[in-house]
Amino acid sequence: MKNLAAVVGLVIVSIVLTMQVWGEEKTVKALIDSDGVQRVELVGGSYFFKPERIIVKVQVPVELKFRKESGMVPHNIVMEAPEAGIAFDLPLASDPKIVAFTPTKPGVYPFYCSKKLLFFESHREKGMKGMLEVVE
Numbered sequence: 483m484k485n486l487a488a489v490v491g492l493v494i495v496s497i498v499l500t501m502q503v504w505g506e507e508k509t510v511k512a513l514i515d516s517d518g519v520q521r522v523e524l525v526g527g528s529y530f531f532k533p534e535r536i537i538v539k540v541q542v543p544v545e546l547k548f549r550k551e552s553g554m555v556p557h558n559i560v561m562e563a564p565e566a567g568i569a570f571d572l573p574l575a576s577d578p579k580i581v582a583f584t585p586t587k588p589g590v591y592p593f594y595c596s597k598k599l600l601f602f603e604s605h606r607e608k609g610m611k612g613m614l615e616v617v618e
């Protein structure tokens with residue numbers, strides 16, 4: 483039984499470590515390029531966005547480059563934060579596209595895929611969503 487406890491303990495430790503590594507990948511803080519633009523890359527697929535938390539600086543132009551992971555399922559990216567100067571609804575394609583905006587107000591704004599097939603859960607409900615955090 484002692485061995486079993488040790489194995490269980492080891493498994494728990496490895497799960498926690500793995501989750502920490504994933505956690506870091508899930509958040510990206512945009513760096514400001516020499517031309518004063520914050521560039522971030524985003525990949526969407528069934529049913530996720532990676533990274534799922536993006537941190538950008540307020541009043542600094544953002545170029546968000548996004549693409550779809552391979553697969554037949556159509557996806558899009560929607561942001562509805564006109565109060566912060568951010569509003570778009572664009573299809574994801576395998577070829578990267580860029581959407582440019584300048585966040586004007588600090589806050590946390592969701593982005594998500596609005597696709598939904600018939601009576602099934604929406605992609606957003608399946609986890610295809612993320613947060614754009616605009617900071618001072």
Ligand SMILES: [Cu+2]
Nearest residue numbers: 557595597605
């Ligand atoms: Cu989707």
